[in-house]
Amino acid sequence: MSLRQRKRVATEQAIVDAAMTLFARDGYAGTTVDDIASAAGVGRRTLFRYFPTKEDILLDPRRLDRQGMLSALRERRAGEDDVTRVLRVLATMRARAFAVFRPAHQRVLHRLSHGELAGRSLILMQLARDVIVESLVGKRASRDERLRARVLAMACVVAVDAAITAWIEAGMSDDLEKVITQAGRHLREGFARSA
Amino acid sequence: MSLRQRKRVATEQAIVDAAMTLFARDGYAGTTVDDIASAAGVGRRTLFRYFPTKEDILLDPRRLDRQGMLSALRERRAGEDDVTRVLRVLATMRARAFAVFRPAHQRVLHRLSHGELAGRSLILMQLARDVIVESLVGKRASRDERLRARVLAMACVVAVDAAITAWIEAGMSDDLEKVITQAGRHLREGFARSA
DNA sequence: CGGCAAGATGACACTAAGTGCCATATGGCA
DNA sequence: TGCCATATGGCACTTAGTGTCATCTTGCCG
Numbered sequence: 001m002s003l004r005q006r007k008r009v010a011t012e013q014a015i016v017d018a019a020m021t022l023f024a025r026d027g028y029a030g031t032t033v034d035d036i037a038s039a040a041g042v043g044r045r046t047l048f049r050y051f052p053t054k055e056d057i058l059l060d061p062r063r064l065d066r067q068g069m070l071s072a073l074r075e076r077r078a079g080e081d082d083v084t085r086v087l088r089v090l091a092t093m094r095a096r097a098f099a100v101f102r103p104a105h106q107r108v109l110h111r112l113s114h115g116e117l118a119g120r121s122l123i124l125m126q127l128a129r130d131v132i133v134e135s136l137v138g139k140r141a142s143r144d145e146r147l148r149a150r151v152l153a154m155a156c157v158v159a160v161d162a163a164i165t166a167w168i169e170a171g172m173s174d175d176l177e178k179v180i181t182q183a184g185r186h187l188r189e190g191f192a193r194s195a
Numbered sequence: 196m197s198l199r200q201r202k203r204v205a206t207e208q209a210i211v212d213a214a215m216t217l218f219a220r221d222g223y224a225g226t227t228v229d230d231i232a233s234a235a236g237v238g239r240r241t242l243f244r245y246f247p248t249k250e251d252i253l254l255d256p257r258r259l260d261r262q263g264m265l266s267a268l269r270e271r272r273a274g275e276d277d278v279t280r281v282l283r284v285l286a287t288m289r290a291r292a293f294a295v296f297r298p299a300h301q302r303v304l305h306r307l308s309h310g311e312l313a314g315r316s317l318i319l320m321q322l323a324r325d326v327i328v329e330s331l332v333g334k335r336a337s338r339d340e341r342l343r344a345r346v347l348a349m350a351c352v353v354a355v356d357a358a359i360t361a362w363i364e365a366g367m368s369d370d371l372e373k374v375i376t377q378a379g380r381h382l383r384e385g386f387a388r389s390a
Numbered sequence: 391c392g393g394c395a396a397g398a399t400g401a402c403a404c405t406a407a408g409t410g411c412c413a414t415a416t417g418g419c420a
Numbered sequence: 421t422g423c424c425a426t427a428t429g430g431c432a433c434t435t436a437g438t439g440t441c442a443t444c445t446t447g448c449c450g
Contacts, residue, residue, distance in 0.1 A: 002417080002418075004417060033407065042429085043428065043430075045429055045430070046427080048407090054408090082385075083386060118318055119313075119314025120314055122314060122320075123317065125317075126317070147378060147381065151357050151385070152381065152382075154350075154357065155346075155349075155385075155386075158346065158353060159349075162345040163346075165345075166341070169338070170338060179342075182342065183346050186343040186347065187386050190278070190343065191278060191347075192386060198445095198446065199397080202398090202445095202446095238399065239401095240401075241398080243436090243437065248436080249435095249437090
């Protein structure tokens with residue numbers, strides 16, 4: 001890795017850390033981009049070259065690893081149906097996205113993701129949905145196949161999100177994987193009634 | 196209705212119409228709030244008293260009729276299970292929300308809702324979800340009941356949205372109700388596998 | 391009818407996010 | 421070393437959104 005690249009990574013991390021620290025102390029709206037820039041030791045203009053918007057510092061769509069997700073979706077495990085596989089991939093994806101932040105900032109991340117940045121975080125879910133749809137039906141598919149894939153994919157995405165929310169509200173002490181499995185079970189049992 | 200109230204309604208409608216006309220011609224980002232205000236014949240400051248943000252002109256959370264939704268959710272029909280009932284209520288709710296706009300603007304509304312205003316429109320879906328959750332489990336419920344209700348409610352909401360998207364992409368010529376029913380079927384059959 | 395109080399309006403100034411432009415600085419490489 | 425590509429930061433600009441205040445309109449009551 002060249003010096004330039006290392007510097008880029010360091011600067012990016014400095015911005016993220018500075019932002020999260022300030023968000024934790026003063027809230028999202030209470031922190032200006034100028035505050036973040038000077039705390040991170042860069043110019044305001046430079047910050048906007050790293051992150052096109054203030055929201056992106058927390059929730060950057062570029063952090064969604066499309067290729068990684070697709071290949072994870074490709075590996076099928078024994079006795080694992082579509083829904084379980086999708087839930088598993090989503091779980092690891094969310095865990096990885098979480099890991100970008102220091103543990104001290106993860107609560108802040110979640111609080112803001114479901115507060116002032118809810119819109120942005122829902123857009124990220126849509127991106128995840130699109131990757132799943134692509135993996136399920138490919139690019140060429142009938143309208144009805146597309147509809148089916150979209151519905152199922154998005155249902156899984158929101159189920160995982162609901163599970164994570166429930167897990168955090170319960171103090172992050174339970175086993176997250178269990179909660180996600182439980183959400184999947186609700187999906188199946190709730191819709192199984194009159195299939 | 197007093198003169199004041201009538202004026203308020205007329206002004207609000209003038210703003211919405213002016214905005215949609217401009218959005219249709221110049222796009223959302225290409226239209227400034229000042230443009231809208233002068234096209235509607237009001238001051239910029241007044242516009243912001245009617246709509247707290249530019250986004251609200253298109254997608255106003257106040258247009259979600261919580262009480263109406265709750266009472267519609269309360270009326271159970273013969274042979275109708277939970278999922279069908281929720282889908283039915285969502286369908287009429289979305290139709291009503293659509294009807295706020297002149298037919299000429301409805302395509303614009305949908306295009307923007309799934310483009311630049313996707314975040315906002317997803318937040319409105321969350322609001323609908325919350326109403327459904329409240330109707331399903333009431334205010335007091337165990338964590339797991341809440342999780343179940345959230346998962347099912349949001350799955351229905353996104354299913355309806357996917358159905359509407361599919362319907363519009365197909366040229367709005369099909370029967371929307373049929374497409375929504377079809378999305379519901381996908382939900383049931385997709386998750387029925389290994390319940 | 392006259393006049394007052396509440397509410398609506400618009401002007402002005404201000405903050406903050408985001409962008410274009412340009413001069414300068416710095417790393418990569420011959 | 422010296423050159424080129426890229427990174428940086430400063431500056432000015434646009435636009436969304438807010439606080440404040442003077443002015444105007446509506447509703448109402450004597």
